[in-house]
Amino acid sequence: MKILLDAMGGDNAPDATIKGAINAINQIEAEIILIGNEDIIRKKVKEICNKELEEVSDRLSIKNTTETIEMEDTPTLAIKHKKDSSMVVGFKMLKQGEGDVFISAGNSGALLTGATLLVGRIKGIDRPALAGILPAHNSRLLLIDSGANTNCKPINLLQFAQMSTIYLRNTFGIEKPAIGLLNIGTEETKGNELTKESYKLLKEKSEELGINFVGNVEGRDAFSGKIDAIVTDGFTGNIFLKAVEGIGRLVKVSLKENFLKNIFTKIAAIPSLPAIEGLQKSMDYKSYGGALFLGVKKPVVKAHGSSDETLFEFTIKQAENFVKNKAVDKMIEEFEKVNKN
Amino acid sequence: MKILLDAMGGDNAPDATIKGAINAINQIEAEIILIGNEDIIRKKVKEICNKELEEVSDRLSIKNTTETIEMEDTPTLAIKHKKDSSMVVGFKMLKQGEGDVFISAGNSGALLTGATLLVGRIKGIDRPALAGILPAHNSRLLLIDSGANTNCKPINLLQFAQMSTIYLRNTFGIEKPAIGLLNIGTEETKGNELTKESYKLLKEKSEELGINFVGNVEGRDAFSGKIDAIVTDGFTGNIFLKAVEGIGRLVKVSLKENFLKNIFTKIAAIPSLPAIEGLQKSMDYKSYGGALFLGVKKPVVKAHGSSDETLFEFTIKQAENFVKNKAVDKMIEEFEKVNKN
Numbered sequence: 001m002k003i004l005l006d007a008m009g010g011d012n013a014p015d016a017t018i019k020g021a022i023n024a025i026n027q028i029e030a031e032i033i034l035i036g037n038e039d040i041i042r043k044k045v046k047e048i049c050n051k052e053l054e055e056v057s058d059r060l061s062i063k064n065t066t067e068t069i070e071m072e073d074t075p076t077l078a079i080k081h082k083k084d085s086s087m088v089v090g091f092k093m094l095k096q097g098e099g100d101v102f103i104s105a106g107n108s109g110a111l112l113t114g115a116t117l118l119v120g121r122i123k124g125i126d127r128p129a130l131a132g133i134l135p136a137h138n139s140r141l142l143l144i145d146s147g148a149n150t151n152c153k154p155i156n157l158l159q160f161a162q163m164s165t166i167y168l169r170n171t172f173g174i175e176k177p178a179i180g181l182l183n184i185g186t187e188e189t190k191g192n193e194l195t196k197e198s199y200k201l202l203k204e205k206s207e208e209l210g211i212n213f214v215g216n217v218e219g220r221d222a223f224s225g226k227i228d229a230i231v232t233d234g235f236t237g238n239i240f241l242k243a244v245e246g247i248g249r250l251v252k253v254s255l256k257e258n259f260l261k262n263i264f265t266k267i268a269a270i271p272s273l274p275a276i277e278g279l280q281k282s283m284d285y286k287s288y289g290g291a292l293f294l295g296v297k298k299p300v301v302k303a304h305g306s307s308d309e310t311l312f313e314f315t316i317k318q319a320e321n322f323v324k325n326k327a328v329d330k331m332i333e334e335f336e337k338v339n340k341n
Numbered sequence: 342m343k344i345l346l347d348a349m350g351g352d353n354a355p356d357a358t359i360k361g362a363i364n365a366i367n368q369i370e371a372e373i374i375l376i377g378n379e380d381i382i383r384k385k386v387k388e389i390c391n392k393e394l395e396e397v398s399d400r401l402s403i404k405n406t407t408e409t410i411e412m413e414d415t416p417t418l419a420i421k422h423k424k425d426s427s428m429v430v431g432f433k434m435l436k437q438g439e440g441d442v443f444i445s446a447g448n449s450g451a452l453l454t455g456a457t458l459l460v461g462r463i464k465g466i467d468r469p470a471l472a473g474i475l476p477a478h479n480s481r482l483l484l485i486d487s488g489a490n491t492n493c494k495p496i497n498l499l500q501f502a503q504m505s506t507i508y509l510r511n512t513f514g515i516e517k518p519a520i521g522l523l524n525i526g527t528e529e530t531k532g533n534e535l536t537k538e539s540y541k542l543l544k545e546k547s548e549e550l551g552i553n554f555v556g557n558v559e560g561r562d563a564f565s566g567k568i569d570a571i572v573t574d575g576f577t578g579n580i581f582l583k584a585v586e587g588i589g590r591l592v593k594v595s596l597k598e599n600f601l602k603n604i605f606t607k608i609a610a611i612p613s614l615p616a617i618e619g620l621q622k623s624m625d626y627k628s629y630g631g632a633l634f635l636g637v638k639k640p641v642v643k644a645h646g647s648s649d650e651t652l653f654e655f656t657i658k659q660a661e662n663f664v665k666n667k668a669v670d671k672m673i674e675e676f677e678k679v680n681k682n
Contacts, residue, residue, distance in 0.1 A: 137594055147525065150533050184488065184579040192491050192576045219583030223591040235533045238525040239577055242560030243584035250564040251592060253478055 001029065003319055004099035007036030008068045008086040009106025011306045017105070018044045020312020022056055027313075028320045031059040033099060035086040038064035065089045068106075071305075075109035079117060087111065091118035094298045101319045103290065105303035105312075112148050115296045122328075124335035127156045128295025129234065130302060131167065132241050137225035142168060143182075145234040146241045146291055152233035154198040157181070161202060161211045163294045164229035166334055170327040177228035180217030182236060190216060194233060202231075209338065219243075289318040299328050342370065344660055345440035348377030349409045349427040350447025352647045358446070359385045361653025363397055368654075369661045372400040374440060376427040379405035406430045409447075412646075416450035420458055428452065432459035435639045442660045444631065446644035446653075453489050456637045463669075465676035468497045469636025470575065471643060472508065473582050478566035483509060484523075486575040487582045487632055493574035495539040498522070502543060502552045504635045505570035507675055511668040518569035521558030523577060531557060535574060543572075550679065560584075630659040640669050 007017045014036060021032045022045070034041050041062050045053045053060055067085040069078045082088060087106050091114045094102045104111050112128070121128055132146035144160045145152065161179045168177035181199055183191045188199050199216060206213035217230055219240065232240070289311075293300040299322045303315045322328075348358045355377060362373045363386070375382050382403050386394045394401055408426040410419045423429060428447055432455045435443045445452050453469070462469055473487035485501045486493065502520045509518035522540055524532045529540050540557065547554035558571055560581065573581070630652075634641040640663050644656045663669075 135591065137591060150525070182580065184491070184576060184583070218587075219580060220586040220590065222584075223587045235525060236577065236580055239523065239560060240580055240584045242525070243563075243581045244588055245561040246559075246564045247585055247588045249561065250476065250478060 001101075001320065001323055002031045002033055002099040003028075003316060003323075004033050004035060004063075004090045004093055004102040005312075005316065006086045006090050006102070006104035006106055007034040007041055007062075008065075009104040009111075010303060011105075012308055013105065014040060014044055016307060016309045016312055019048060019309035020307070020316060021060065022049060023309060023313040024316040025057045025060055028317060030100075030320050030323075031061065032316065033061050033063050033093070035063045035090045035093075036065055036068075038062050063089060063093065069110045071107050073107055073110060075107065075113040078107065078110045079114045087114055088118065091115065094300070095119050100323045101299035101301060103301045103303055103315055103319050105290075105305055105307045108147070108302060108305070111300070111302055112293065115293050115300045119296045119298050119300065122295055122297055122332050122335055124339045125159050125163070125295040127152065127159070128293055129156070129160050129163070130237075130291040131164065131229075131294050132237070132291040133289060134223070134241070134244055136223045136227070139225035139228075140172075141222055141227060142229035143237055143241060144229060144231055144294065145237045147234050147238035148293070149234040151235070152194065154194065154201040157194075157198040157231045157233070158201050158205055158209075159295070160231040161206070161213065161229075162209055162335075162338075163331060164231065165211050166331045167292070167294060167327045168228050170330050171321065171325045172228075174228055176212040178212055178214045178226060180214050180222070180227045180230045182222070182230040182232035182240065183216035183218065186216045186218060188216065198231075290315040292322060294328075294331070297328070297332065299323055342442075342661065342664055343372045343374055343440040344369075344657060344664075345374050345376060345404075345431045345434055345443040346653075346657065347427045347431050347443070347445035347447055348375040348382055348403075349406075350445040350452075351644060352446075353649055354446065355381060355385055357648060357650045357653055360389060360650035361648075361657060362401065363389060364650060364654040365657040366398045366401055369658060371441075371661050371664075372402065373657065374402050374404050374434070376404045376431045376434070377406055377409075379403050404430060404434065410451045412448050414448060414451060416448065416454040419448065419451045420455045428455055429459065432456065435641070436460050441664045442640035442642060444642045444644055444656060444660050446631075446646055446648045449488070449643060449646070452641070452643055453634065456634050456641045460637045460639050460641065463636055463638055463673050463676055465680045466500050466504070466636040468493065468500070469634055470497070470501050470504070471578075471632045472505065472570075472635050473578070473632040474630060475564070475582070475585055477564045477568070480566035480569075481513075482563055482568060483570035484578055484582060485570060485572055485635065486578045488575050488579035489634070490575040492576070493535065495535065495542040498535075498539040498572045498574070499542050499546055499550075500636070501572040502547070502554065502570075503550055503676075503679075504672060505572065506552050507672045508633070508635060508668045509569050511671050512662065512666045513569075515569055517553040519553055519555045519567060521555050521563070521568045521571045523563070523571040523573035523581065524557035524559065527557045527559060529557065539572075631656040633663060635669075635672070638669070638673065640664055 007014045065086045067082045069085045090102045093099045127149050129145035130148045131144040134141040168174045183195045202213045290301040290303040301319045348355045406427045408423045410426045431443045434440045470486035471489045472485040475482040509515045524536045543554045631642040631644040642660045
């Protein structure tokens with residue numbers, strides 16, 4: 001297996017991407033191909049571990065590129081014109097089978113455009129979507145679409161439900177994942193036009209498509225561990241995702257301040273630190289890795305823009321699993337079946 | 342000052358409302374009028390403290406009503422037909438000056454309909470809205486609209502920004518409250534049609550209306566304590582509110598489990614309990630009280646449907662402050678000025 005890593009994408013690249021790759025390489029079986037400026041990468045590797053790249057691992061290599069897509073670039077223009085950028089080269093390698101999964105923390109718009117234009121949609125899926133993975137009680141919650149499509153139609157949400165089902169079954173072995181519709185009430189008449197229409201469509205089509213649709217789900221019940229995925233449009237999903245992130249940050253800073261308020265609590269807190277760290281870890285949605293771009297023909301992982309080396313390390317391991325579980329191949333297969341019927 | 346309390350509204354009424362009122366009465370200066378079935382209320386008071394109502398405090402009294410609006414009632418029908426319900430009677434008393442603020446944890450739809458129909462909108466405000474109060478770093482965050490209006494226009498969001506400014510100035514003494522537009526990115530081109538158009542309108546009108554508009558705000562930055570209020574439509578606001586509530590629940594259960602995982606941590610945790618409680622309290626948005634229904638001519642407070650006695654106690658104290666600070670009168674005044682110009 002070959003993991004294609006956009007070495008130049010993200011706020012902390014290329015430092016964090018390279019360090020993440022070096023940390024991950026001995027924990028995985030796959031090769032990692034660092035895509036980016038070869039001179040810069042070689043220099044960084046030398047700086048980080050005082051070794052040549054080849055000495056670190058024979059499963060690490062470089063694909064040299066000369067351009068980088070910047071955060072302020074217009075997605076479509078960047079994908080069309082920056083042909084030798086790490087992102088465009090990564091997608092082309094993925095398409096041509098020179099790699100099995102592409103990871104990038106670069107310009108989100110360009111990543112989604114590139115995946116759709118250069119790798120291509122799965123037949124039967126109108127809108128590929130981002131599946132973010134959030135913490136839940138002794139479990140995880142898939143949030144799809146967590147930000148790719150600002151405007152959606154009911155048919156898109158139905159397809160998100162299908163994709164989540166296939167992904168969760170193949171990756172986590174959940175036979176009948178519970179899929180909810182993110183809404184502001186549990187009654188079927190609640191919500192805006194999109195949720196009302198989507199509710200009807202999901203109710204009508206779920207049995208036929210093998211979706212275990214559990215109805216409307218409110219955010220306050222979403223993290224109970226009983227719901228495996230919630231489907232929504234990309235605007236609402238992104239609002240939800242970032243509310244969770246914001247509260248995560250508040251918990252982190254509040255915990256720190258509450259514990260360190262005075263020297264007595266400070267000392268008293270020491271034996272509890274593992275528990276606090278456990279909580280922080282389970283609260284930090286970043287430790288649940290990158291978001292999967294579901295609906296395109298090959299595995300694409302959108303790493304968090306502000307990923308540090310630890311998160312890149314985690315995302316690389318997550319990407320290896322994503323390929324191993326063949327969720328994308330299964331998705332292509334199942335949508336083909338649906339289309340034939 | 343007279344506080345009108347719907348004794349029959351909410352999941353835990355009338356127990357929690359009556360207990361809350363009894364607990365609050367000695368902490369406030371105002372009178373409390375319990376609106377509901379007199380026989381039931383008298384019986385409950387006797388049960389709770391083995392005293393007659395009059396013996397508990399001479400600032401506690403009852404307004405007898407014979408009907409109750411149920412959670413499953415259709416809002417408009419309930420307000421029109423249940424004329425002797427605790428909610429309708431409460432609103433009429435509020436309108437006629439027989440009380441200064443009305444608190445209810447009953448049917449939300451009926452409460453919003455009743456407030457608009459029976460108390461009336463402030464001139465110049467097209468859509469009254471719910472202002473929820475969330476925790477933020479060493480501060481609080483006003484979220485408006487947190488659920489009253491599923492569909493909104495840019496003009497509504499502009500008015501929400503005006504109302505928040507007036508409320509925050511008069512209640513918390515913040516001279517120029519920082520008002521953000523809840524969005525999925527900080528750039529002005531980000532978001533859906535509503536946020537794009539609202540951004541333009543807010544930018545254009547803020548100076549003239551005395552709003553300190555700080556631009557688009559993402560959820561991940563909303564709790565920093567630097568933002569005083571975020572404006573949004575009621576659908577998005579309610580999604581945001583309930584995401585916060587859900588994560589709050591997850592924190593609570595995770596903390597408990599992480600601490601009680603083994604007996605060693607359990608003992609070690611004891612001295613840290615105040616800090617943990619501090620965190621829990623600052624994370625629990627319920628401890629920030631009820632949501633204010635801004636835009637109607639009198640103070641109306643929507644208590645959380647699942648309020649317990651502690652939360653009712655808190656909400657009663659909050660309602661007293663809401664009246665003391667005259668935020669509603671100031672709102673009427675300022676909107677009159679704007680309308681004249």
